[in-house]
């Protein structure tokens with residue numbers, strides 16, 4: 519039977535079967551080829567979408583906008599400053615209004631429940647562009663990048679180093695369990711994913727042949743890994759006063775040459791971005807002045823080194839988001 523996810527929302531990959539995820543990956547590869555060859559693909563002409571951002575973004579916003587333009591759609595961008603959302607109008611009422619004007623809604627914000635409510639009350643497909651819990655569109659780009667590198671995903675070992683209970687780490691654990699991969703959360707015990715999510719992923723892993731491990735020993739965790747992945751140590755929405763504690767907890771989990779040497783010789787480095795790998799950002803410089811760190815979650819020579827795939831991964835956001843919009847709207 520063919521895969522059909524038309525009309526569905528894309529809130530977390532927990533809602534999708536491995537076959538549906540593979541279908542989205544294959545569609546993404548098709549769209550990437552079309553984009554590369556210059557083949558026009560305005561398959562959704564006449565449709566309009568709205569992008570709601572309660573947190574800042576470069577990649578996700580630009581990927582949604584450019585993908586929508588390529589598909590022939592109209593786009594409205596709204597943030598908290600320029601809309602009534604949250605201040606003068608509830609999310610429920612906003613959802614109701616937007617669902618009558620738009621064919622699809624992207625949302626980036628805080629609680630997962632908000633994106634779920636948007637889907638419930640708008641009546642149109644809603645795409646999660648990042649919440650405190652999950653970042654599912656990022657996952658498709660990440661896995662497409664892994665697939666482009668290694669082909670077969672089965673039992674590929676992906677190690678997430680750092681804040682292993684953040685939105686990106688949670689989502690990696692979900693997608694790796696769905697696709698039969700070997701996922702390792704490598705970080706301090708106090709920053710491990712919620713027990714309930716681990717349990718859910720381990721149950722999925724039993725079905726798919728995936729393996730899930732939570733380890734605080736860097737050497738053991740990264741041994742022979744195919745992918746070393748990290749993310750910033752303090753996510754959007756977290757209190758900046760937490761930097762001091764987070765740095766002391768996560769310093770031993772920085773991705774550096776020693777880590778990369780312990781991984782497989784063919785290993786790649788991945789990061790969802792943005793990244794604090796040098797002093798060329800306001801935060802990076804502030805952290806250097808306060809704590810003397812030149813780089814945080816990843817050393818500069820790994821970030822720009824030959825094993826890094828971070829910019830390819832970023833480009834893949836466009837192709838994969840296009841696939842999600844197409845598959846749910848066409």
Ligand code: CP
Pocket residue numbers: 574575576577578579648656790791792
């Ligand atoms: N990776 C990612 O979501 O980047 P942005 O925050 O720039 O959208």
Ligand code: NVA
Pocket residue numbers: 648684685686749750752753754790791792
């Ligand atoms: N964990 C990060 C991901 C950014 C794409 C954050 O939520 O800020």
